[in-house]
Amino acid sequence: MDLKSNHAAPVLTDPTPLSKSRLGVPSSLLQYSPPGAAFSAGLFLTIPRRKAGLLDDVRSNSWLDAMKSSSPPHRKITKDVNNEPVANEADIAYHTWMVKYPSALTYFEQITNYAKGKRIALFLDYDGTLSPIVDNPDCAFMSDAMRAAVRRVAKHFPTAIISGRSHDKVYEFVGLKELYYAGSHGMDIMGPVRQSTADDHKNGFRTTDKQGKDVNLFQPAAEFLPMIGEVYESLVESTKDIEGAKVENNKFCVSVHYRNVDEKVVFFKSSNLINYEFEVFLFYMKNKLSRGSLFFCYSFYFRFMFTYFLLSLQSWPAVAQCVHDVLKDYPRLRLTHGRKVLEVRPIINWDKGKAVTFLLESLGLSDCEDVLPIYIGDDRTDEDAFKVLREGNRGYGILVSAVPKETNAFYSLREPSEVMEFLKSLVMWRKSSAL
Ligand SMILES: O=P(O)(O)OC[C@H]1O[C@H](O[C@H]2O[C@H](CO)[C@@H](O)[C@H](O)[C@H]2O)[C@H](O)[C@@H](O)[C@@H]1O
Numbered sequence: 001m002d003l004k005s006n007h008a009a010p011v012l013t014d015p016t017p018l019s020k021s022r023l024g025v026p027s028s029l030l031q032y033s034p035p036g037a038a039f040s041a042g043l044f045l046t047i048p049r050r051k052a053g054l055l056d057d058v059r060s061n062s063w064l065d066a067m068k069s070s071s072p073p074h075r076k077i078t079k080d081v082n083n084e085p086v087a088n089e090a091d092i093a094y095h096t097w098m099v100k101y102p103s104a105l106t107y108f109e110q111i112t113n114y115a116k117g118k119r120i121a122l123f124l125d126y127d128g129t130l131s132p133i134v135d136n137p138d139c140a141f142m143s144d145a146m147r148a149a150v151r152r153v154a155k156h157f158p159t160a161i162i163s164g165r166s167h168d169k170v171y172e173f174v175g176l177k178e179l180y181y182a183g184s185h186g187m188d189i190m191g192p193v194r195q196s197t198a199d200d201h202k203n204g205f206r207t208t209d210k211q212g213k214d215v216n217l218f219q220p221a222a223e224f225l226p227m228i229g230e231v232y233e234s235l236v237e238s239t240k241d242i243e244g245a246k247v248e249n250n251k252f253c254v255s256v257h258y259r260n261v262d263e264k265v266v267f268f269k270s271s272n273l274i275n276y277e278f279e280v281f282l283f284y285m286k287n288k289l290s291r292g293s294l295f296f297c298y299s300f301y302f303r304f305m306f307t308y309f310l311l312s313l314q315s316w317p318a319v320a321q322c323v324h325d326v327l328k329d330y331p332r333l334r335l336t337h338g339r340k341v342l343e344v345r346p347i348i349n350w351d352k353g354k355a356v357t358f359l360l361e362s363l364g365l366s367d368c369e370d371v372l373p374i375y376i377g378d379d380r381t382d383e384d385a386f387k388v389l390r391e392g393n394r395g396y397g398i399l400v401s402a403v404p405k406e407t408n409a410f411y412s413l414r415e416p417s418e419v420m421e422f423l424k425s426l427v428m429w430r431k432s433s434a435l
Helices: 061-068 089-100 108-115 144-156 167-174 222-238 272-287 293-312 316-327 352-362 380-391 416-434
Strands: 119-124 159-162 180-183 188-191 204-208 214-218 246-249 254-257 333-338 341-346 371-377 396-400 411-413
Touching (some): 119 144, 119 416, 144 416, 159 352, 222 246, 222 316, 254 316, 333 380, 352 371, 371 380
Parallel strands (some): 159 180
16 A cells, blocks of 8 residues: 555655654653564563663753653734734744645545545544643543544444553543543553454453453553552652642553643742742841841851752652652663653553554454554654554554644644544545445
């Protein structure tokens, strides 16, 4: 299958595979992918060990840069004197970027022209794709309208949700039994029963789901479950005094959220204490300038520094330090970045891209010329899936983003409401083409 031959706009995209550094992530923090490791070559034959000292200095620029770039700030809409939106630099940059990654809505006809006579398989990320990003991860609900759109699309195309959340949590949010679910970044897959047992993977077994349906459960990181539990407990304990930090147990991985933590120490923000110290200092300077002033100045200075130190325990570097301290005792775990979240996961060669390949195989849809997989996601972890589709010329990745980002996707959508629009359009197209 050669997607590019039928596909005008995306052919214009840079064909060079994205180097990991182009995604803005320091190479030392990137996902481990052992040279030559292949999907079907036996996942656990060689579990590589991470070198100690991976995050030697969490305060280094690269570490903090990765944290900062993990979720771009919301775009501000500038208005002119007539209250009309005006193009600003960010708009111009976005529109330039869209030449490279055009809107899947604008180019819908091109996508469906290519999909004619093919079976579409749909893969959807959850947070930021089906539900908007919100401050509290426990409240990232999808709208009823979105749920209805996903339900309808799943009637026409095999549809799977692939999320960083635990399988149970994402199922609870979506609540549609007609879908397949892969939780923990693909490390917990409940999919269709595989037709062939010849190439069955280790760690996969048949079971029944909550509706009593036969399913295939695949958990390539099963042996890490106790370790992840331990790490979750340690991180809850070590971050408990950092205001706004939240640790989430995603079964085979742990998410440490810093969205609600102050980025850096902000003098005078929460530092009433510093203001107080300063008032006292001024008073002293006015009234007792000659006696003991030197001693007082020193004592002021040390108290000031101590307060500053206490505040520094409440910032992003403090969160990073906690993760670093825990990770150094677990060489078989690694770190990835999501949207204002640090994710600790097993160092196995498995990701959302592998999960897509696995699900296509399970559905009997791999290596078929007449199958068009489409993956929609917003996160860095979705890049693994985009890459699998792009590199094999197998299907389309669609990045959900309102700001320019380096990506392996072919198309873009601005936000979850556009994702819903796209899903509805797919249903309409399928219905009209079946007439
Ligand atoms: O693969 P996904 O389904 O996109 O899951 C990735 C992570 O999503 C969640 O965190 C993100 O969304 C939260 C709710 O909008 C937001 O508060 C947080 O800042 C984002 O990082 C989820 O909580 C994580 O466990 C997932 O790994």
